[in-house]
Amino acid sequence: MKHKISVIAFLVMTLLINISIKAGSDFDKAMMKAKKNLKEAMDKSDETKLIKVRGQFERILQLKKDIWLVNYYIALSDYGLSMTGMASNKSDVIKKYTLSGIDVINKSIDENPEFADSYVLLENLNFNRWQYEQDKMQEIISATQSADDAAKKLDPNNPRLLLTNGIASYYTPEAFGGGAKVAIPQLEKSIDVFKTRKEKKDIYPDWGYDLALGYMALSLIKRDDDGDIKSAKSYIDQAVKINPESDFISKYVMKQYKEAEKE
Amino acid sequence: MKKIILFFLLIINAVPAYTQDTDSTESELTLISGYVRGERDKPLEGVNIVIKGTIDGSTTDKKGYFEFETEEKGNHKLLFTLQEYESKTIDIEIIPGQNINIDLIIRKEEAKTEEIIVTASSFTSGSNNAVTLTPLEIVRIPGADADIYRAITTFPGSNQVDEGSRITVRGGNPDEVLTYIDLASLYNPFLFDQTFNVSSYSTINPWGLKGINFTSGGFSAKYGNVLSAVLDLKSYDMPQSTGMFAWMGLANASLDGVYLSKERNFGATFSLGKLFLEPYFAINGKYSEYSPIPQSNQLGGTLSHKIGKTGIIKMYANYNDDKVGIYNESPTFDGYFNSSTKNIFSNIKLTVAPSSSTLLNAGISFSGNNRDISYGIISTKTDNTYSKARVEFTKNLTSKIDINTGAEYEYTGYDLSGIVPLYSFNIGNNAPSLNLDISEKTGRLGIYAESQIKFSDRFFAIPGIRADYLTISGNISYDPRISFGYQINNLNSVRGAAGIYHQYPKLDYFVRSPENKLNPEEAVHYILGYEYNNDNKLIFRVEGFYKDYKDLVLYNRRDLYYRSEGDGYAAGVDVFLKAKIANKFTGWISYSYLDSKRKQYESQNTAPSNYDITNNLSVVGSYNLSSQIVFGATVKLSTGKPYTPVTGSYYDKEQGVYVPEYGATNSARFPVYSRVDMNAQYIFSLLGKFAVAVIALNNIFNQNNIYDYTYNYNYTEQKEIITNNRRTLYVGLGLQF
Known part of the structure; x- marks a missing residue:
């Protein structure tokens, strides 16, 4: 009798797991x-x-x-x-x-x-x-x-957090403690993390790598030290390779680069 | 046995796979399509349609069209959702092979119960569409000194009493304006209140407010025991974040902190403030002698905790004190007017939403005000205590009808002890006097009910009624009220209100009345207004009003008692124009015309009321020079206040002083009042933190506005008492960290 109950219980459990896997x-x-x-x-x-x-x-x-x-x-x-x-x-x-x-x-x-x-x-x-x-x-x-x-406490190396900080610095005037010079190391760190980061599940958010490369290019164009424009192009190329569909990269960032290159 | 288990496992695992195959090859798909429209048949884009319990569905396109196929069969519920619109569910029966076509109209969501109801004569902020005043504007209005009441006086219908925070509305007395904060009545939100030639300041921090609703008449039945106007403030239930803000100015310093737990279910705030005027006087000079110099301290804080998913309990407490001695000359005494005040206010508020359409608010509050005054023979101690319990219930009955009902009980205690002069004209140290020791108390029970009814998309009305019972007199008052709004089109609307308003006289008048037989003072309000509002970029409002008063407290010279025998009226027009241009410029012009006459207190004949300011104009402008620098200017111009002149005097041998003889009540006026204020704010980064610097120049043309008149010993010479608010410079620096 005990045997039968265990078998039925086992079958019910298997059925439930199956349904759950299908729903999942x-x-x-x-x-x-x-x-x-x-x-x-x-x-x-x-x-x-x-x-x-x-x-x-x-x-x-x-x-x-x-x-x-x-x-x-x-x-x-x-x-x-x-x-x-x-x-x-x-x-x-x-x-x-x-x-x-x-x-x-x-x-x-x-x-x-x-x-x-x-x-x-x-x-x-x-x-x-x-x-x-x-x-x-x-x-x-x-x-x-x-x-x-709150984000820093939970995941200080979250690449989207680092990207957000970099973008915020990029748009913040230097008088307020921002600017391209502040943004570049933040975006560099974000890009480094993106290179190796694998999210725990495929359904988790993984956006931002192309944006980090794009903003890195924009920051370099804005800083405009020796070799910055050339480096910017290299970041744009990487971004296009990762996400050729992005209008932000192929239209906006590329346009900024071309204008900077002309100057 | 193992074999059996394996067999079953194979069967079970095969079932879904088999079913899937069968479905994909044999099941028939049903097409569900249709249009979704809003008001006036406008196609709605972005409406989400889903068969409940599945992910089968679609989203409407620009034409409001949707279509999707489904393998589902039988009876189902189809859910339609769109932000800012009411969700709708319809029952469908899916029969394979038979397509379904649906045309549906969905309606915009009604205002949520927590939102402020728009009525006539109101200026509101918060989530409401009719935003006309924001916390930043309060802080930025030149001359307002970040004080909510002074800011309000730049809007039509209200006036400053003495350039301080006390305000008077449409000719009424300052006591006829009541401030509510989170359901609690706030009776003494001022520092240096009613202190001779010292401007009062509000104790309310505008940054802590999520909603500001100032109504200068025709207000809702939920507000009881108030005759003229209501300032209803709603604070944030929960802090929005964690941080600190420190302020250091030429005359004051403060430190504010907020904490929000990681789970966002607990929050706390604190606030410390101190006033020190020595540096301010050193730079701007002193126009009066002080002993002591005006000083004040403030300490306050809140604790908030979420209860379950929809409940929140919030505790609030605030303490402040002030002290000042100011030199003054009068016909019978020259010396210091000394005042010392202590205020405490606490409130506990509980909010729960038992269902998505029901909201319950309950609260208890306590406030105490203790004041010592001395000047000549006058030496008094006054204690006012107020405590209140209130419960309020709101329910959306249907999409067109909300009901709101509530009850409150308020206890008021009044104690006065000390020495007062027997005759008001003689306050010298040896003047005849009375020793007083008075104690009086009363309770008031109020109940109300009102309903917001939307007759159509364009027309709404809010009928309501309240009743109040006062224990000391046994009086019951009934106040039916109604307000309405009609939206002519997206830009133009008409609003109106009418109703009866009662306010019980202060307890000190009951002390001097026969057997506590004083009726509540009564005002009947009639208001009609028109508004043009182009998305808050351009607002124009014009409003006419008439108020009919009766049962005003009047001094009866026959039996020397106060009785409910006064009456009067107030009539006028308020005009308001506000413009906002591309985040660069914000400004407004407000003008009020007023004719207010009363027979009240010592005035035996109908005469201009104490605050009958015939013409009142304010012009306010603020310009963003860059994202970091903002300039502002305010111009104020108004008819002088009425006063009762002294026309002669005679000598009283017994007392050895001259006794003034007065002319007709309020038959003379102060000169025209005018003042121009300017300020600038600079926002920058300091030590990597947000910082703001403020420079303010008040009364830049050093206009000598008159505070009052006094007289020499025999009243043959009238002397002007100039306001202490001359040209002054103020600088301050705030740092957020």
Whole structure:
């Protein structure tokens, strides 16, 4: 009798594991597909595609698995949409998606406060608040600093954190302690980490390597010491090799390089 | 046995694979398609559609069109979601081979219950669309000295009492304006309150506020026992981050800190402040003799804790004290007016959302104000205590109807002891006097209910009613109120309000009334306004109002009691124009016309009220020279306040002093009030941290505005008392770390 019960129990367990593996594999498949679409939409700053991919992640929420990670990607889509608003100078778009992104990423952090990338994204979203509420300068500085500190505590060598710091320095005037000279070592470190970094799971975020190379090129162009322009080209080439689809690299960074080269 | 297990394992593992194969070859796909539109049939892009429990779905394109195929069969729920719009779920039956077509209209989300309700006469900030005043503007308004009340006086309808923080609204008395913070009534949010020729300062830190709603009339039924205006402040429930901010200025220093736990479920803040005026006087000079020089200390803090997923409890406490002695000359006494005050305020607030459409707020608060005054024969100690318990319940009944109801009980205690002169005109050291030892207390129970009803996308109304019962007099007052808004189109709207407002007289009047028979003072408000608002880049607002007063406290000369026999009215127009140009310039012009007359207190005939400022103009501008430098200027111009002149005097042999004879109440006016203030802010990096430097020049043309008049011993010579707010320079430096 005991034998029979053990066999039935074993079979039920096997069945459950099987169902779970299937659900897990559906989730991973859907996530990988959406992640790929998100990359394509971000590469082209395509608002329509970004809206669609945001919806794709929202639908994945129905599987009720790793909700914190799905929310991370929804917030990342919002960040991408907010950036398209910046490119088209539409402050209402920036505001709408920045607010939504902050709301969603905070939900993600509530569910998994140990994921450094969430804080990096929160920091980036807070940076975008500058575009529509300069009156909350002190609050924004506190919020970005606080997110940066949290990410550093969890994963000080996160390449997207180092990249974010590098980008922030690149855009910050020298009078405020920023500038290309400050950005270059930060971006160098980010690139070094990207070279060897392998995320724990394929569905985890891995974006940023091409951006780090691109901003490195921009920083070198801005610094313009001897040999900087030549080095910038080498970083652009590496970025194009990693991500030939990126408009940011092939259009914006390349244009800056060509102008600098002419001078 | 092992063989059997292996067999079963093979079967089980084969099942999904077999099923998948069968599905892919034999199942029929169903096409689900359609259009989603918003108000006025506008196609909606980005609507997410999903069959609940699956990932089958799609997102609408620019035309609002969507389509997707699914292998699902049978009854399902189809979910439609879009940011800022209400989610919608519809039931569908999927029959293989039969495509489904759906056309749907979804509506924009209603304002959330926590958001501030827009009513007539209000200037709000926070998440509301009608943002007209932000914390940064408060800090940047030249002449406002980062003080929320002074900032408000640059908007229509309100005026400073004495260039300090006390404000008067549409001709009413300063006591008719009530400040709320997180549901608690804040009765003494001032330093140097009502101190002779010393400007009062607010104790409220504008940076800690997430919502500022100033309403100069026609306000909601939730606000009780207030006649003229409400300043409703909402602080952040939880700190937004961790950090410190230190400030060092020519006259003051402060240190603020905030802490937010990693889990973001616990937060704490503290605030320390000290006023020291020696360096300020050394640079700007002194226009009065002081002993002691004005001084104050402040200490405060909050603790917040999240309870579950939707609850939060917040505790707030603040202590401040101030002390000053200022030399003054009067017909019967020359010497120092000394004042010393201690204030404490604490509040505990609990917020829970039992469901997504329900919000419950409850709070208890305590405040105490202790003040000692001495001047000539006057030597008094006053203690005011207030405690309040309040509960408030809000529910979204439907997408068109919200209800909000609540109850509050407030205890007020008043103690006065000391010596006061028998006659107000004689305050000399040997003047006839009275020894007082008065103690009075009362309770007030208030209940209210109101509903926000959206009759259409363009028209809403907020009807409400409240009732208050005062234990000391046994009076019950009933206040029906209504406000409405009509959105003509995206740019233009009309708003209005009408209602009855009551406020019980202060306890010191009950002390001097027959058998505590004083009615609550009553005002009936009528307001109608028009607003043009182009996305907050250009706002124009014009508003007319009429207020009818009755049962005002009036001194009865027959029996020497205070009785509810006064009346009066206030009528006027407020005009406001605000422009914001490309993050470079922000500025506004506000103008108010007022005619306010009352028969109140000692005034036996209807006469201009104490704050009947006929014309009042403010012009404020702020220009961002670069991302680091901001310049600002404020110009204020207004009709002088009314006062009652002395027309003669006679000699009283018994007391050995002259007794003034007064003309008609408020029949004379001070000269026109004018003042120009400028400031500049420089934002930079110091030691790698965010830093801000401020330089402010107040009253740059050194206008000698009059604070009051006094007289020589026999009242034959009128002397001007010039305000101490002459041309002054202030510099300060703040560092965030």
